Amino acid sequence: MIDLKYLQNNFDDASTKLQKKGVEISTLEQLQILFKILKKHNVTLEAMKAEQNSMSKLFGQYKREGKDISELKVKVDANKEAMLPLQEKAREAEVALYEVALAIPNFPDDAVPEGADEEDNIELRKVLELKNFGFEPKEHWKLAEMNGWIDFERGVKLAKSRFSILRGEASRLERALINFFLDTNTQKGFVEYSVPFINNAAMLQGTGQLPKFGDDLFKIEDEDLYLIPTAEVPLTNMYHDEILTEQELPLLMTGYTPCFRKEAGSAGRDTRGIIRQHQFNKVEMVAIAHPDKSDEVFELMVENASDILTALGLPHRVVELCGGDLGFSAAKTIDLEVWLPGQNQYREISSISNTRDFQARRAKIRFKDGKKNRFVHTLNGSALAVGRTIVAIMENYQNEDGSIEIPEVLKKYM
RNA sequence: CGGGAGAUGUCAGAGUGGUCGAAUGUGCCGGUCUUGAAAACCGGUGAGGGUUAUACCUCCGGGGGUUCGAAUCCCCCUCUCCCGGCCA
Numbered sequence: 242m243i244d245l246k247y248l249q250n251n252f253d254d255a256s257t258k259l260q261k262k263g264v265e266i267s268t269l270e271q272l273q274i275l276f277k278i279l280k281k282h283n284v285t286l287e288a289m290k291a292e293q294n295s296m297s298k299l300f301g302q303y304k305r306e307g308k309d310i311s312e313l314k315v316k317v318d319a320n321k322e323a324m325l326p327l328q329e330k331a332r333e334a335e336v337a338l339y340e341v342a343l344a345i346p347n348f349p350d351d352a353v354p355e356g357a358d359e360e361d362n363i364e365l366r367k368v369l370e371l372k373n374f375g376f377e378p379k380e381h382w383k384l385a386e387m388n389g390w391i392d393f394e395r396g397v398k399l400a401k402s403r404f405s406i407l408r409g410e411a412s413r414l415e416r417a418l419i420n421f422f423l424d425t426n427t428q429k430g431f432v433e434y435s436v437p438f439i440n441n442a443a444m445l446q447g448t449g450q451l452p453k454f455g456d457d458l459f460k461i462e463d464e465d466l467y468l469i470p471t472a473e474v475p476l477t478n479m480y481h482d483e484i485l486t487e488q489e490l491p492l493l494m495t496g497y498t499p500c501f502r503k504e505a506g507s508a509g510r511d512t513r514g515i516i517r518q519h520q521f522n523k524v525e526m527v528a529i530a531h532p533d534k535s536d537e538v539f540e541l542m543v544e545n546a547s548d549i550l551t552a553l554g555l556p557h558r559v560v561e562l563c564g565g566d567l568g569f570s571a572a573k574t575i576d577l578e579v580w581l582p583g584q585n586q587y588r589e590i591s592s593i594s595n596t597r598d599f600q601a602r603r604a605k606i607r608f609k610d611g612k613k614n615r616f617v618h619t620l621n622g623s624a625l626a627v628g629r630t631i632v633a634i635m636e637n638y639q640n641e642d643g644s645i646e647i648p649e650v651l652k653k654y655m
Numbered sequence: 656c657g658g659g660a661g662a663u664g665u666c667a668g669a670g671u672g673g674u675c676g677a678a679u680g681u682g683c684c685g686g687u688c689u690u691g692a693a694a695a696c697c698g699g700u701g702a703g704g705g706u707u708a709u710a711c712c713u714c715c716g717g718g719g720g721u722u723c724g725a726a727u728c729c730c731c732c733u734c735u736c737c738c739g740g741c742c743a
Contacts, residue, residue: 287705287712294712297724301673310723317723484703614703 242602243345245276258348261355261564268341275338282331289324293317343446344453347599349564350573356563362576363563368547369556371580372637379643380583381635382514385411387643390635391515402512403504403519411631414647415522417654418627419497422524422549426624429545431495431526436475438498439466444478447604449570449596456505459519468501472525473621478604480529480617485608490617491530491538495624498523515628516588522627528620529606532598535618539595543575546591546624553648555633556580558587572597579629583636590629593622 248255248269256269296317303310354363385391390411396404407415427433442465445451450458450470459468469475476494485492500523511517526545530538543559550557562574571594578587598616601607607614638646647655 283712290713291711293723298673300723304673314723321723 242342242599243348244598244602245272245342248273249276255348258351259345261349261353262346262567263565264345268345272338272341272345275334275341279331279334279338282327282334286324286327286331289320289327293320293324296320340452343603346567346569347572347596349567349571350595350597353567353573354561354563357565358563359566361563362566363561365559365561365575367556367558368551369554371556372582374582374639374641376641378582378636378639380514381581381632383583384635384639384643384645385514388645400519403517405515405518407631413655414631414634414651415627417651418625418630419522419524420654421651422624422627423495423497425549425552426495426524426526426545429493429541431493434476434479434494434496436472436479436496436498438469438475438501440469440474440478441465442467444474444481444604447478447481448474448600449603450474453569457503459501459503469498470502471500471621472496472498472523473527476525476527477529477600477606477619477621480604480606482605483607484614485529485606485617487531487608487610490608491528491534493538494527494529496525496527498525514632516632518628521629523623524625524627526593526620526622526624530618530620531608532615532618535595535597535620538618539573539575539593539620542593542620542622542624543577546577546593546622549624550577550579550590552650553630553634555630555637557590568592568594570594570596570599572599577625579633581633581636583639588629588632590633591623591625593620595620 243255243259252269252273256264256266259269260266296313300310300313300317303313354361356362379387382391382393385393388410389408392406392408396406399406423433439461442451445458445467450467458470461467475498476496479494480492499520501520504517504519507517515521526542528535528538528542547557547559557577557579560576560578562571562576567574574592574594576589577591577593579590580586581588596619598618600619601616604619606617606619608617634648635645638648640646
């Protein structure tokens with residue numbers, strides 16, 4: 242959630258920033274009004290409560306001393322009655338405020354490039370030369386068929402479209418990649434976790450998926466539970482509603498989980514192959530950092546993900562997202578896009594974001610800065626998306642006859 | 656899933672309608688004593704919000720109710736432990 246006090250005191254600046262993310266000024270004006278109303282109600286209500294408390298204390302004292310209480314009772318009853326409608330109003334104001342506030346995206350950093358969509362993203366650098374195949378490289382779904390690596394039809398039979406089955410060597414490759422990623426991340430200082438793949442609604446609100454993006458989530462029937470769309474949710478929310486010490490920051494975490502997404506708005510996109518599935522595996526990095534240090538941690542995460550691709554011999558480019566392409570929670574995002582020769586294009590394989598204090602505010606993750614509690618910064622990034630790495634290996638390591646080499650660094654894992 | 660017990664400050668643990676934000680012990684901080692430490696003794700010490708700082712509000716697992724007033728009474732939920740069932 243954005244800092245409502247900041248919005249209150251720097252309205253012009255805040256609204257300029259949020260226009261980069263397509264937020265209407267009228268929405269922000271409404272939010273500002275709701276915030277003022279709630280504050281006003283709370284101030285009067287607190288004063289009335291204080292009055293009520295002191296009269297109640299007197300009440301007990303009178304009784305002990307055997308004094309007459311009838312007059313006091315009239316006053317106390319009147320005050321109580323006067324509070325009721327105000328309490329109701331304050332409650333309504335709070336509900337209305339949060340309904341709007343929870344749907345407002347994060348401020349982009351000042352340095353984030355202007356732009357409307359991915360066309361305006363900035364390529365920072367390319368890593369590794371593209372390979373010259375000397376023949377027409379095939380797309381991964383063609384290679385999957387030739388090698389018997391992916392069973393698309395039976396995956397659909399078991400669940401529905403956008404589910405698939407990896408077979409034999411492909412399945413082993415997936416297992417090898419997960420281990421390779423986790424080992425690499427651990428060497429960089431990230432602590433490995435195995436977490437629940439189902440989280441409750443409060444956690445999904447903490448990282449920003451709820452309430453606005455519930456349509457993208459698989460919900461457990463009759464329960465307050467959802468399949469996680471990314472390990473970012475459980476890893477970040479491990480510290481939900483906690484106050485950390487400054488010494489334990491930064492907390493660097495990594496974990497492998499399957500991810501479940503409805504892909505509600507993606508009908509017709511990437512329908513062939515396993516680029517876009519309802520269930521996919523991912524190894525995630527999450528960091529909880531001191532606000533003054535989160536930029537350093539961000540660089541570490543980008544470098545780590547890029548190094549993994551380099552170790553796998555996969556050409557890729559590093560792209561900074563423009564304001565219009567930033568996700569809901571992100572203040573800044575760098576995508577790593579891997580080269581897919583079969584598709585003749587770069588495709589996202591990792592996305593690393595600094596959410597600053599946006600998620601920390603929602604999830605109430607703070608640290609002790611002297612006597613004061615301050616919000617931490619939270620960061621997340623893939624290292625890496627496993628399914629898409631398999632695609633990239635298939636397309637980049639294919640031979641003319643359709644056979645696929647295994648990258649050198651993975652051989653000890655196979 | 657069935658039966659029983661429980662949830663209070665760092666921890667342990669009292670408190671069954673007002674003087675309770677909460678006894679006592681423990682831990683922690685400071686002091687006395689000591690060459691130094693330990694022990695002993697004395698003093699201080701819960702959390703969140705809010706404020707420049709005070710005031711003030713909230714918090715005894717969570718939510719609702721009764722009452723002028725709730726840790727304490729009533730209802731619902733969650734979690735933990737024990738017993739039984741089922742089970743990887």
